[in-house]
Amino acid sequence: SAPVGTDFIRNIVRDDLASGKHAHIKTRFPPEPNGYLHLGHTRAIMTDFGIAAEHGGECNLRFDDTNPAKEDPEYVQAIQDDIAWLGFQWHDLRHASDYFGVFHLAAIKLIQDGKAFVCDLSADEVRAYRGSLTEPGRPSPFRDRSIEENLDLFARMRAGEFPDGARTLRAKIDMASPNINMRDPAIFRIKHVEHQNTGNEWPIYPMYDYAHSLSDAIEGITHSLCTLEFEDHRPLYDWCVDNVALHDHPELLAPITEKGFPNEAAKPRQIEFSRLNLDYTVMSKRKLMALVQEGLVDGWDDPRMPTLQGIRRRGYSPQALRLFVSRLGLSKQNSTIDYTVLENTLREDMDVRAERRMAVIEPLRFVLTNLPDDHAELLNFHNHPKNAECGDRKVAFSNTVYIEREDFAEVPPKGWKRLVPDGEVRLRGAGIAKCTEVVKDADGNIVELRGTLDLESRPGMPGAERKVKGTLHWVDAKTAVPAEFRHYDRLFNVADPDDDSDGKTYRDHLNPESKHVLHGFVEAAAAQAAAETFYQFERIGYYVADRKDHRASAPVFNRSVTLRDTWMQ
Ligand code: ATP
Ligand code: MG
Ligand code: MG
Missing domain, CATH: 2.40.240.10 (Ribosomal Protein L25; Chain P)
Structure with a gap:
């Protein structure tokens, strides 16, 4: 992959600015609110928000909420929190559902232009007619309905007259296309489901490709960046953008301009990345x-x-x-x-x-018998070995510390550099300690070590630099939490x-x-x-x-x- 700044998408964006194709860059991040964002989304977020920011442009956050059965306001909130946490700020926050009225008017326009029809085939029949990669599709028997009949049936779909799945509105494109997405894809389906934003206003919902491409066009997105699985959908994306042509038909935007949205319609370009x-x-x-x-x-x-x-x-x-x-x-x-x-x-x-900081996860008590029981001091520790700006802190030290159980071995393996009976180790920042006694319970389990601290090896003492094999971390048993x-x-x-x-x-x-x-x-x-x-x-x-x-x-x-x-x- 190319390093940041020189990748193929950034090159396209730069060329579009240099050639004057665009004076201003606008992108969007379009999650479906049907779950939480994952690590993979970080790439899309950094690409969408990053490229806009690099050119003083804008990136919208748009919830692609066209599938009401799976979507939830919990996800809408979590997605916003995650984007903000990653450090990005959106321009406008939109929902595809803001545009349902536009999608509806645009569908009527397509019907009037002879480019969409109401189809009565069931989902299974549509699949059977659609053909396969090796076999062309067959036209729906409803493909040649008159414009009047289509307008009437679509109005009745919208009015909620028909049950779920009874009919679809399909784009009339090309049943012989080698690209199956172009074989008269559905653009509206009937679904009597309450929507998290629009409630029960709509018994019909737009399909993803249609809603997504038109949403990009409505917002004046210049570069619509998405993942590779949408590459085969790009011809349909372009078909919707070109045939609805929102940029030439401001009257189709009435449902949103009435709500106070600006008219920013333009023709977007989809580019895919892995x-x-x-x-x-x-x-x-x-x-x-x-x-x-x-x-x-x-x-x-x-x-x-x-x-x-x-x-x-x-x-x-x-x-x-x-x-x-x-x-x-x-x-x-x-x-x-x-x-x-x-x-x-x-x-x-x-x-x-x-x-x-110091922590001990599997503690073993180590009592330093040559220090008095009430010994209490504060040792100075650097918070970071390489960064003085992190400052220092005080760490309590007494005659009893915890060390890690695994830092002591009664019978050490070869090459062992930690504590053994009668052996010495450095307790980080405190001095060199020797183990002189291993205390066991009735079952033979080690419950405590006893030993002495070399008082000549304390911080600042001449013996502090004396070499011993290992350095152990520890916590003060009297003040550790x-x-x-x-x-x-x-x-x-x-x-x-x-x-x-x-x-x-x-x-x-x-x-x-x-x-x-x-x-x-x-x-x-x-x-x-x-x-x-x-x-x-x-x-x-x-x-x-x-x-x-x-x-x-x-x-x-x-x-x-x-x-x-x-x-x-
Ligand atoms: P999933 O398939 O994991 O459910 P999705 O693609 O359905 O994810 P969306 O919410 O639709 O998730 O994705 C929002 C955007 O994030 C889309 O533009 C999509 O292309 C992009 N995206 C999703 N997953 C990845 C990924 N793994 N790497 C890069 N971009 C991703
Ligand atoms: Mg999805
Ligand atoms: Mg997906």
Whole structure:
């Protein structure tokens, strides 16, 4: 893919400005409000909003709400929140349903021009007549109805006289076209369903291609950018734009100009780019919906979900996401991106921006017997090893700390650099400690270590630089706050969960190890963090204070990503 700024779409836009074809760029992002936005949508959002912004143009947010049975105001709100979170601002907020009156007048015009007809074939019959890639379609027996009869039947469709599916309004194009989309596609269907915006005003609803192309024309969109699956629809898109010709027929805009919308009608151009796909995940709204409805995840914002809400809760910043997507660029070649690429981008972003804190996830008490019981001091720590602007903080230290259980081994494996009986390690920022005693319970489980702190190795002392094999993180047992750590991993354990060629579906490929909840401690400063604060917990990974559940008194941290790639097949 070409790097940002030089991709094929940006080149077209620049050429259109240079040639004077357009003086002003206008784009739109047109989600259907039938689910939450996912990672893939980020590419469309960055392309639509990004290109407009780069040229001082405008990008509308338009809800493509032509399928009332599946749409919901919950999604309308969530989509707005997600776009704002990503850092983009729309010009006008519109709904395709704002234009239902225009679509209706335009359909009457097509009928009057002999370019649309009312068809009585059932859905199954339409399919049978439509033919296939190898076989031309057959004309509907209703194709040659008179204009008067068509006008009358369409008026009665609109009046709600007929039941769902009894009739459709079809564009009269070409039943022999090699492009099946051009074989007299339906442009209006009967559906007695309440709409989230228009209530029960309409018993007929426009079909996607017709509504989408005309919505772009109404808003004066110059470049209508979408994904490759719409390439075969472009001839129909152009047909609708050219044959309705809103830019030459302002009278068709009356239903919206009466409501105060400006007349901006123009002729848009559709350009397609490849979808963003990621391995180890599914990204169709239908499948994401199934995961939620079947309880296979903890909701749309489960941190394992590729929804923007999920990714956000996992700890991805808008900066990291935008960096990931912009590096991939834009092309016409479909490809699937390695999950590791996404994770590495987060590591890169976090390494620079995440302040460091200490947390211990599986605690083991370590008592330093040469310090008095009431020893209490505040040690100074840099918040970031490479960025002085992050400042310093005080970390409490006493005669008892927690270290990670896995940082101690009674019988160490070869090459072990951590604590062993009678061995020494550095406790980060506090000095060098020696383990002199291993305390066990009746069952032989290690319950506590005891040892001494080398008082000559304290910060600022001449012995502070003395070399020992390992440095461990720790928290002060007297002031650390009990915390919940939610460890997430890939939701699926195969790279292509969509592949059902072996008879298995994505449900069979869920990774049973994708979520573990652990209980340990964080230093007091981390507990105080506001929700969505992200940290590197030293030696453990990058974590974010959970957006919903984190409290200073009961901290909850989600693991965003490990420090290094540890995924193993
Ligand atoms: P899905 O197929 O996942 O349900 P969709 O294409 O139906 O998604 P829409 O809400 O209709 O979702 O999409 C809004 C815009 O986002 C469209 O222009 C679509 O082309 C684009 N888009 C959707 N998925 C991706 C993706 N994976 N990569 C890039 N753009 C996408
Ligand atoms: Mg869709
Ligand atoms: Mg789709």
